[in-house]
Amino acid sequence: MRGIGLFSGGLDSQLAAKLIMVQKVDVLLVHFTHVFLTQRVDDVKHYAENLGAPLEVIDVSEDMVEIVKQPNHGYGDTMNPCIDCRIMTLVKAKQFMEDEDDFIFTGEVVGQRPMTQMRHIMRYIERCAGLENKVVRPLSQKLLWETIPEKKGILDRNRLLAISGRGRYMQEELAKIFGIKEFPAPAGGCLLTDPGFSQRVKDAIEYDELSVKDVILLKLGRHFRLPSGSKLILGRNRSENNKLEQLAEENDVLLRTPLDNAPIGVLRHGKLEDLQLAMRILLRYAKGERRVIVWDKRGNRSFFVTEPLQASEVTKFMVKL
Numbered sequence: 001m002r003g004i005g006l007f008s009g010g011l012d013s014q015l016a017a018k019l020i021m022v023q024k025v026d027v028l029l030v031h032f033t034h035v036f037l038t039q040r041v042d043d044v045k046h047y048a049e050n051l052g053a054p055l056e057v058i059d060v061s062e063d064m065v066e067i068v069k070q071p072n073h074g075y076g077d078t079m080n081p082c083i084d085c086r087i088m089t090l091v092k093a094k095q096f097m098e099d100e101d102d103f104i105f106t107g108e109v110v111g112q113r114p115m116t117q118m119r120h121i122m123r124y125i126e127r128c129a130g131l132e133n134k135v136v137r138p139l140s141q142k143l144l145w146e147t148i149p150e151k152k153g154i155l156d157r158n159r160l161l162a163i164s165g166r167g168r169y170m171q172e173e174l175a176k177i178f179g180i181k182e183f184p185a186p187a188g189g190c191l192l193t194d195p196g197f198s199q200r201v202k203d204a205i206e207y208d209e210l211s212v213k214d215v216i217l218l219k220l221g222r223h224f225r226l227p228s229g230s231k232l233i234l235g236r237n238r239s240e241n242n243k244l245e246q247l248a249e250e251n252d253v254l255l256r257t258p259l260d261n262a263p264i265g266v267l268r269h270g271k272l273e274d275l276q277l278a279m280r281i282l283l284r285y286a287k288g289e290r291r292v293i294v295w296d297k298r299g300n301r302s303f304f305v306t307e308p309l310q311a312s313e314v315t316k317f318m319v320k321l
């Protein structure tokens with residue numbers, strides 16, 4: 001018999017694991033990583049090691065991209081499809097249940113997040129995942145219905161907690177009691193809750209350009225949507241320039257000025273009429289430079305001289321972050 005814990009690495013999920021482990025129940029932590037998360041997997045592994053609990057890491061990027069394109073339960077305030085995301089991770093976590101007494105646990109806190117952590121929605125999500133009464137939320141369980149592991153006496157309900165809301169005081173006090181010193185800041189973690197990034201995701205969906213590889217590009221540089229529907233991405237520093245150059249595909253057109261530290265641009269799905277505009281946008285960020293080198297990964301290379309676009313014109317094409 002084991003508790004399978006959905007483990008983000010955040011303080012709440014660490015505390016949830018501790019609250020199960022102190023009841024002498026074996027745990028397996030499962031971390032679902034994906035391309036929209038900012039949390040480093042190595043940090044998550046480190047937090048699991050600190051707890052002394054085994055950890056499985058599963059990459060669900062492909063599933064997440066499909067969910068983001070068409071969520072059955074819609075989006076939250078931004079492009080975050082949290083209900084479908086939670087259902088998907090519970091369904092995947094269920095695959096680790098081997099014994100009929102196994103159960104799932106999470107670090108969810110009632111009332112902490114409007115979309116997924118309201119009592120009735122939590123119940124709905126576990127039902128959709130085929131896990132009715134098999135999901136324990138140790139931090140809030142006393143405020144929720146009795147689950148199967150509690151009924152069977154595997155878990156003592158009196159040793160679970162009744163925390164609710166967005167405050168952090170209780171969790172911080174518990175961290176001291178359990179000696180948990182390392183955990184990430186509570187805010188952030190998923191780029192889909194960032195309004196600026198969500199704008200880029202929305203634009204990419206509109207132009208049918210959302211794959212895992214595309215999401216990696218969405219995290220880099222300045223993005224412009226040109227009139228014919230093509231996309232121009234400009235690096236903002238040397239590191240982004242290098243990444244853009246690496247990520248450019250065979251059909252992409254690359255642009256740069258001869259200046260050492262000037263932006264590199266990647267023009268994707270570009271038509272001939274976009275090239276002139278792309279060069280002029282690039283020059284807006286190239287400090288008075290007029291020369292542009294254009295090349296691709298098939299070995300074509302050309303040299304142009306043109307004028308930068310006015311700043312007020314450039315912003316018209318920007319997909320804002």
Ligand code: SF4
Pocket residue numbers: 080081082083085086190191192193
């Ligand atoms: S914030 Fe992101 S990772 Fe978290 S439930 Fe929502 S979509 Fe999933």
